[in-house]
Amino acid sequence: MVRSPSYLTITFVQIPGIAFPVLDSSGQTKDRTKTGSGITIVVSPLIALMKDQVDALQRRNIPAACLDSTKTWEEQKEITASMREGRLRLLYCAPERLNNEGFVESMKYIPGGIRLVAVDEAHCISEWGHSFRPDYLKIARFVQEIKAERVICLTATATPRVAKDVCDAFQIAESNVYRTSPYRPNLELLVEPVKTQRDKYPLLVEFLMKNPGPSLVYVTLQKQAEGLARRLACEKYGFSVASFHAGMKTEEKTKIQDEFMAGKIRVVVATIAFGMGIDKADIRNVLHYDSSSSIEEYSQQIGRAGRDGKLSHCMLYLCDEDFIIKENFARGDLPSQESLRQLLEEIFNMEKSQLPGGGEVIKLNLSSLSREYDIRSSPLSVILATLELRFGLIRAITPEYSNYQFEAMAGYEGSTKKDSSPEAKAIKQGAKLAKKYYNIDVDAAARAAGLPRSDVVRKLNSLHDLGLIKLKVTGVVNRFKVLNRLPKTSAEISSVVDKLYAEMESREKDALERTRQVTTLFTASPAAPKGQCIARSLAEHFGTSLPEGKSACGHCSFCITGKAVELPSKPATAPNIAAIRAVLEACEVRDDPRFLARVAFGIKSPRVTKLRLDKSPVFGSLEEHDFTSLLEEFTKACKKAGFKG
Template structure:
């Protein structure tokens, strides 16, 4: 079973694309800094430029020498890539750092050198992706060697590095690679059983684990927080991968990332390094503020890739795309990724290409794991030329000779566009990136952006439910449970904005704090060992399970909370014993019904007036998030339709410039034509009132105008699905209208 009890696990993860790719520039065979920050600030006395061009920082050169020696002695390579050395020096000095390297520029190396797994670059102009797994090879630990040199710590007291990563599959791959190289690493995820978790904890307490991977959700686990305080040697470093997720201004904001900084303080971690491939100046400022990173601790390199030819074409009707795509593929051979927005579209476009005799396969999150793995493996081995994919394709793609990246649809953000084109041409050869700009594509993107804003009516119902009389009667310090899935359906709020709401109640308003979630329902299938083991177990928890479970046709069912209460035991005692029985083969355990738990931090709002004030503040925040999402979509359009070089616009988006003060790349669409792409305009439409009446006739809902506008525009939501209106002909019947106009029409109806 998934070990998800009150002491040992985190919520299911939502996949976030992880990017591990890119290149850098060279001069005379040596690496050089290729960004605007290469100049030295006279106001930064601690960051000096040595005569040989290296960055030194008040006596940390010996530590850098150690890092270089690990790199050179074990692998025979002379130096680090880009700003890696500066970032590593910052960390080894005990300071916090933010590393903003483009895809593949070696972000991972910056924390792995401190924990004996890094792989240096191939001394050439460009090189293949340096993923965490690839880098996990250095057999010595810099922290351990420094401890031994200073005599400050003994054996088993060298501490642990915690890597916060959002993807279970990637964590497992990294840990497996480390273990194959006899590097003591492990990960805590929702697939770990109770006995496995205990072994990991014992290893941490004895100082036997050097690197521990975990998801950001794990940091809400109170048992995990407490156990980290007892790690032998303490937590030497926390590496926060995909750190842009911490910023509400970022393109992939995740509420659980907001809690990482609190976790760092609670366990008194010695230092932090935040890593990301895509951070605008505003996002970088948020990260630095959260983790107390000084300006001198920020290391970045330019996203500019001189071998990438960035092109775009305006298309009036989406039906014209197929012919354009076929023409492009005929002209540009080689491995190709075609990015689309929707899963069905990936399948359709791939099928169309196959009909034309091209070797193409689709890839999206809805496919089976085995099928996705085969397609990825075949693409990596060049057995498949073209993959038509959603954003689900990209994590861990380490293919140097991808010749073409095609955006069949509009990317949702400039950051997403930058990540995806960064997968092309890692071998340094010319590669082509084409984007098709069609006004009809904006509907799908707007659909996604507007789907997350709940109505005030929904928000009012949710908060009234959270702060019920039963909950507000509890004392400060007591806990209560909620089921997010149930609340999502009942109050018509998607799970993503629901998590944002709870994070705001916790971090902005300081009303509650998330604790370890619990399973509500346990059942088990008894084996032949069940009666000999469980019946003869005389422990209070064992007897409680034997007498408190009820047998049905196949399974025994047990209400853990009620049984614990009736027997005067802790709930956790029952859960641990169930796991023990499973480990020794007495039963096969299944748990379900996740309940999120929260501790009350201060008096909660009780009156309608108090809740209304909170509703207004939360709704304003969520409304701004919707505007930000729509604005990020506009930024993509402005990048393509602006009157300047695409490469320059891209680097300026991330607060940088082209190398050597250049203002053109010389080979993007704008540089070649000197003409800006013009987005064809959609004809303006007056509101179809007959269609409005048909929607009103299809449902008696009159308490939520946004719900009605969603039905008209074709935006799915929990309530739309529950009423099966997405199956009705009226659903999306006004998809070609302006959403704001539709909302005003339905507001007038509901107010009347």
Template structure:
């Protein structure tokens, strides 16, 4: 640990390790796998950054490897912005690090791969989707010195019990085996005991490899207030913000709500801006920079804001809407008071909050008819193909045709790949390429000698501003490899000859087993997938109910939060002494939610406006304000009948539509 301590001080500027950092780093350097469950802001990234930098120094001490063969640390993270921030920070500390993501040009990616081959990189960041790229996996298998450490950030995403399960994360454990990673460290801020078990099982981490710190933060005051209606929240938040100065994050559910509430706060004299995923990149960066520099006091944000934000003096966190999960709530309140000073966290809740959350949960379950149509599309189109053959498909098109959102569609494909072993995702392709030509392009035509360049110049068809390139057509006419043509287009873009735009992404799969063809086999698969997706819907609804139960429970709020993660308060205490329950001695009482029976007159108006009769759930979505690909395609979300029963019971609406 002497090398690690020296790096901590000289490279990162800290005098001592915090929490369980030293234990986790020591175990990695000893050659064993680790799971680190540390709260937001507890320095998880140091647990893989320090070992990555230490490996070459330790190799020299042990004379176990020659220079240039110290290997690489790969970090898998779903957050592109966070990856870029960490790479920039490491480079400022003279640590050779890079990330490979969809925003990189072909030339930049080639430079990164060259640095890898030459043994010049210590840390490489990538998104989990990159693991479908066969070329990337092959490169990692043969990197000089091997993969010394695979770091899996946001590791809870691998668990189906986790609050933000991502199907692509299921492939990370397979990737670790395929590249023969010497060690693995999984990192997360929030993991229940079930999630911990899933992560440890997937990555072969024994109990002694789990390092946890309590979710309890003694400097955070956790408060909650229940009201009858959403309108009742407004005077309360105005009062709270007047009484509690300092940088503040206000979390809401919907993008438009962030804009409206920020405007309402400005009308009351507060310095507030909105932040949500639908904003342009520059606009989001401006709000974030202003908040970090204390040029604005309040950001009203969706969940899109906060990941990787390094601002230790956030004084207040306000939940204006109910969080989707306890884990999400814990992560968000954890952004307050990282400087050790008091942070005030207020949670406003009312009965109507649940409707919005139900909208999100109810939108992901497709009908059995949609599922069967999708499977017939996948399997029927490829009946004549054999094991080892490949096929292409467009998730975008399938989503619209079969009314299945992108998230459950990805889950379905992950099940076909990982659970049933029928297919395997490989490098995706773009079906459409077009470019705007610069003056240099026309000059180059006269001197171009390469077969790929000539093929592109000859076959590009100008339509309005852009030249369109039919890559597949060129391949069939010339026999030139597709990969060479795409590489040439990227090269022309990188050298300023053209401004290239690619579109129409097609996912590509290799067939691993004979595909089901009989009606009996298809129906069995439909039943299995539908049961799985139904369970996920029920889990999403249950998690929202858990949040409500947490803030309205008859015990210390801080204790309840710690117990959710399988822990308790320090010294066996049962009260924190400064949450709403401890201060008042009473539980927060939620006003009753009165369920409404379906309004048959309104249902008849929906039936009159929409001639779809094959899916009662589709009609219920229209009534209940739930968008889906089919709802959007038919423009029913613009119709007056949309969301006319949003405050009713969803299952009752679905039953009435039948």
């Protein structure tokens, strides 16, 4: 199917949702009096971001809704009805929902069809972007399956390489790519190098005292956010300040966000969890207490300053110690090659069951696999997406739930008496009332009635949609349809392992390089030996330039001082053999040198947590050392103990 047109917009301004009433009324599209007006689907990565945008649209009387996990049964029912009846124009949802078979099927029968799929934060599609999400890769397939008329991809942080990935995914022609420069003339891009992290605090206090107005201070760790906020809130300075991070309760985060928007809090000390969807026009200062993990992240965060067009300051404190933490994050996702091999051997030899419509399916408990093979949840999801999209071996389908409960609503009893279908009988016989809720073992009920499990589940969902029961499901089990013969022999599995591991190693190197690029943005480099304007370097990173042919902005740190920032050099650290021995004495593992290097470097993983090594004094004892050197030393120790990897 050829879609026309498809667009990629790389822009630094927000674009509202599109619903096409003007096109329809002007006769530029086919007559929709019979088929319906259709809807626009907006794919967005965060529930909070979707909620803010839907609220803003509804205030403008635009019929929009957000379908997410926080919605009540009544809300979900109303959204479904409004789509079916053609009352809804824009539907916001997360990319994960687009892989749900039930959702995909329902979207095929929307009156008037899907007029537009708008992909927000489209850089998440690229495996080489700063915030890659595997489920974003599957959006293009969803667009094909539901036969969407148009596609628009929006991002403010796409390098030329990332833009090409987005274009390739959606078959977007270069002529349909629209770029704007990230340059904002009212933003001062400042950087101050420091020798140690301890040197930052007095500089931060001085800056906030001299530069009034709402301010964001970005840090890396949750405990940093809390500690720095406490220090700034002391009576000596009198700042109105709060911390914000992903580990806080939802209601607490909402309260802080609302108070900051209302001007009741002047300073928010936050991790990257804060900022998506925040559209406060008068943020005067954005400060990076720690260096950003990438230029894209930096650009995204400074973009929250000065949206009212007035002078705003963006200060970054550059310190070599910051990169220890950044390397910790970058190194955390690559498992050992042996762990990857064992994982794939289990997946490929998993017991299969038959799908009702034909084909085979395997069921995976992702939490269990993560713990068993010491692979974090994020890289595990990338591995599974790669097996699906690159190797064509399996495809994620609608998850299955192990626990089903339901509350009988008005009309349930009368309906079950009249319903003589085998599925209704199976539910009636298998459901056991326990106070308010009925519990039902779906597998047992299906077996007793001689029915496929899916038929019983479909009936429960139908009763829920009709408002006869209020269904609750827990205990998610991920399911994958087998698309092709799975590798069985050692040679076949090794071939997949080698290719997958090489890709994962490339991603790790790419993540480390993105961290180093942040330093290059502010300091001298081979491309600019004497340094250059920071605003110009930022624009060139995204494949654009300064407007009107300018070579410099005139108001960044380089333009003000006339020279590049010099980062104090860090002396090379020789391997601490005594500390390495201490790690080996504290940990008996000898089958995975990378695991031992992680312990020494202070990187958590499922196996580290299971062995409680994160509580040991050796955890992170060598965090200032070169990771590669540590890996070499632990590889020697493991080989001495008989490891052959």
